[in-house]
Amino acid sequence: MKNVTVVGLGKIGLPLAAIFANCGHFHVYGADINKLVVDQVNQGISHVNNEPGLDELVAKAHQKKSLEATINTAEAVSKSDIVVVIVPVLTRENGQINYQYIDSAVEEIAKGIKMGTLVTFETTLPAGDTRNRFGKTIEKISGLTMGKDFFLSYSPERVYSNRIIKDLSSYPKVVSGYNKRSLELATDFYKKGLNCEILQVSTLESAEFTKVAECVYRDVNIALANELAIYANNLDINIMEVIKAANSEPYSNIHLPGVGVGGHCIPVYPYFFINNGMHEGLTTLSRKINDSMAEYAVELIEEIIGSLKDKTILILGLSFRGNVKEPTKSSTLLLIEALKERETTVCVDDPLFNPDEISKYGVIPFSNQLADQIDAIILQAYHDEYQKIDFSVFENCSLILDGRNVLNQREIENLGMKYLGIGIK
Ligand SMILES: NC(=O)c1ccc[n+]([C@@H]2O[C@H](COP(=O)([O-])OP(=O)(O)OC[C@H]3O[C@@H](n4cnc5c(N)ncnc54)[C@H](O)[C@@H]3O)[C@@H](O)[C@H]2O)c1
Structure with a gap:
């Protein structure tokens, strides 16, 4: 069974982690900087309100011991084959992008990443960021090479609050990869994890x-x-x-x-x-x-x-x-x-x-x-x-x-x- 770390257990990250943890293919670590969220998830409780089906999925994964939350992202990543990033990028009042949260999440990922890991970004990003900002940060901190030592994918999250679990199974999942191997790994992961239609696109930037x-x-x-x-x-x-x-x-x-x-x-x-x-x-x-x-x-x-x-x-x-x-x-x-x-x-x-x-x-x-x-x-x-x-x-x-x-x-x-x-x- 492969290990997956979902970084960011928010309104989107927790449903993703809970679905992956219940699909039968993965053991999931949920990494978040919010200790309250981590503690609740470790008691089998969802902190996200009004999300049909989520309470049950979190409780079930907890019972099966297939979902563990942690505030230590680097450690969870060091034990994982796949890392999903769903930490927000915000904009400031003037519309400028604020990368504060995701930059620090990526730094932690880079500290823990091992050879062969797939990192897939789901956070909405300006075109080019997966490759040029985050891929390069991981290379710089880890000393590993993108596309050879670790693999990179981008797959946007297009779901709607209040019906995330339904949307995740019914919307086609748009998937892209840094290279052929990255795309293959990401496609295989999302097919197993979400059991939905996969729509491959040719570049990270297209996705x-x-x-x-x-x-x-x-x-x-x-x-x-x-x-x-x-x-x-x-x-x-x-x-x-x-x-x-x-x-x-x-x-x-x-x-x-x-x-x-x-x-x-x-x-x-x-x-x-x-x-x-x-x-x-x-x-x-x-x-x-x-x-x-x-x-x-x-x-x-x-x-x-x-x-x-x-x-x-x-x-x-x-x-x-x-x-x-x-x-x-x-x-x-x-x-x-x-x-x-x-x-x-x-x-x-x-x-x-x-x-x-x-x-x-x-x-x-x-x-x-x-x-x-x-x-x-x-x-x-x-x-x-x-x-x-x-x-x-x-x-x-x-x-x-x-x-x-x-x-x-x-x-x-x-x-x-x-x-x-x-x-x-
Ligand atoms: N909410 C939506 O309806 C929606 C829909 C489609 C896509 N998205 C995408 O999902 C992203 C996440 O949205 P959300 O609604 O889940 O956000 P959210 O605010 O509910 O959750 C974000 C989580 O990330 C955690 N976090 C912040 N910095 C972190 C770090 N450095 N390491 C680990 N965890 C960290 C926070 O503690 C929080 O629990 C959005 O930025 C967007 O790109 C959201």
Whole structure:
């Protein structure tokens, strides 16, 4: 049985480690710098919420003793034939890439790596980084030669939180290798580990750019939907009806408009492309459009209820997306900024966060006692809990802005409140 180390036991790394540990082919070490995560995994407990099937897989692997977590990456790597890297690359406020976490993970890998090991990167990366940044670091620290003494692969992770385990078995796995042997080893590993369709591409850079291109496509498509929604709103046309009708034609796949785009991926990875010489053009413009939707939404509210100074607005959802506990680049942060500029009191509700976690953003965590103080509500992340929300408790609320175009317009209007969507009024 081969040993695999998965470096980074986060929302994606833990599901991967748990699947590999249950496939019958591998003993898995999960390496993470967070001791709490390591301790939980070593008790058979998943620290990732709302991921169907994950709790069971972690518990099963623990029982079978096929998954062991550690904070010592180099030691785990020294015992492994395959190393999977799924530690995030972030961007700074100015869009510049922050390699801090992954650089230090790769240094640890390089200290432990032995002859013949395959290192496969899954973190979304700018094209060229697997070969030129990380492969070279491993060579420099370990003294081993890429493609001869150790093997290198890149295989993007394209899954969606809340359905990772399903996506891992149903999406084709795009796999690339530094050379023929690297590709063979990576293909064999993913076939055994994931039991899914494998889509080989010819270079590491093609595989890296595949994921970035997917994200750029989605960001640009959403920006287009937002632009169409703003136009529809001006003409009093319901954009959702238009998109549904337009997408009945097989070549039309207009995405959904909304109050903004958030999370680790779509607002981040276009910068891997923009910052590498593509400063102007559609991608940059799309980023601007999507990031301006929060301001647009606040202006829509202002047009109806007037100055927002000293008004109290409740934002539903701190998370960037429904049912995922992830505040990174959430549109809520842009909404808070736009409202604070207007001296509005901002309350935020999110059933996935505790009040302390919410107040860190300089807002008031919502509690039921505040319901009668709310002047307007913005739905930002459509958590399951909000499907059953009783808006009648907001006695003094005159307007609901549905930032995801999912609420029941008629029910809200029957309560005597104004309903606004993004491209619906
Ligand atoms: N979350 C998603 O929906 C998603 C979807 C597709 C792809 N991805 C890719 O997966 C990557 C990881 O995302 P995630 O959501 O799992 O991140 P995450 O923040 O949930 O987890 C990252 C983990 O890495 C650990 N870590 C940080 N530095 C480390 C180091 N030096 N050594 C070992 N562990 C370290 C952290 O402690 C954390 O547990 C993203 O950067 C992205 O490229 C994410």
